[in-house]
Amino acid sequence: MRFGLNRSQLKNIALVFMVLDNVWLRFSTGFSSVAHLVTRFVAPLFAWLMVDGFFHTKSRTRYCRRLWIAAVLMQIGNIISFAIFKDKGITDNIFLTLAFGFSMIWLFELAKTEEQRQKKVWLRILAIALTALGLALSIVLYIPLPFGNVIMLEGGLQLIPFILFAYFFHDSRRKQAVAIFVCSLVLxxxxYGGIEGYQGFDMFCVNSDWMTFLVIPFMFLYNGAEGKKSAFGRWFFYAFYPIHLWVIAIVSVVL
Known part of the structure; x- marks a missing residue:
């Protein structure tokens, strides 16, 4: 037995804390803000495992297609949730961020392996353009949709650079860790405004998206093993993610 945690175990840990965070976001008045602080590793962990999967999957085409289909279906569900719940609709769509990230690094990878110079240049331009679009959708660009929903990249400001670090430094977890930690400090x-922007412990917990570095221990705990493989396990996250958000949203409306 390998020391550490396999891919399935890391996903299960992330799922538990993901639920905790989304419950806090809907019912923050009844829960400590620490719940948000301690879950800042969840999205980066899913993104890091996605990049690792990029290098090990048997078919990048199928992997990328699954992410984009999940992203589109999730966005349609979000529109429906706004039609039903109004301002309490669902805005989360991590699938879209992961799909953007996967497509982005795939273009960089194709450019790396392309032999024709002209194609290599165009692939790099497309990769950089997609990266810029991802950052724009994370910071300033919101595409309006029916019933008040919008297209944006959930956590994109942290995850787009994170995915690039995970991809370009894939052969060295130490380099990944250093790059992620430096990026966290910059954010x-x-x-947040650094020490001068401190506004009390609660606000520190709420404004904690810069704490991407919390994923670093999980990166080093990963033993490279897949864990139990099954069709159910492969599709579980794709189903669990939207279902748990809908359940939480319904409960918040009913209560």
Whole structure:
């Protein structure tokens, strides 16, 4: 037995904390804000496992297609949720961020392996353009949809650079960790305002998206093993993610 945690175990840990965070977001008045602070590793962990999967999957085409189909279906569900729940509709769509990230690094990978110089240049331009679009959808660009829903990249400001670090430094977890930690510090001082921006412990917990570095211990705990493989396990996250958000949304409306 390999020391550490396999892919399935890491996903299960992330799922538990993902539910905790989404419950806090809907019922924050009844829960400590620490719940949000301790879950800042969840989205980065899913993104890191996606990049690892990029290098090990048997078919990048099928992997990418699954992410984009899940992203589109999730967005349709979000529109429906806004039609039903109004301002309490669902805005989350991590599938879209992961689909963007996967497509982005795939273009960089194709450029790396392409032999024709002209095609290599165009693939790099497309990769950079998609990266820029992802950052724009994370910061300033919101595409309006029916019933008040919008297209945006959930956690994109942290995850787009994170995915690039995970891809370009895939052969060295130490380099990944250093890049992620430095990026976290940059976000801390530019977005949160550093020490001068401290507004009390609760606000520190709420404004904690810069704490991407919390994923680093999980990266080093990963032993490279897949864990139990089954069709159910492969599709579980794709179903669990939207279902748990709908259940939480319904409960918040009823209560």
């Amino acid at each position: 801390f001082f530019t977005l």
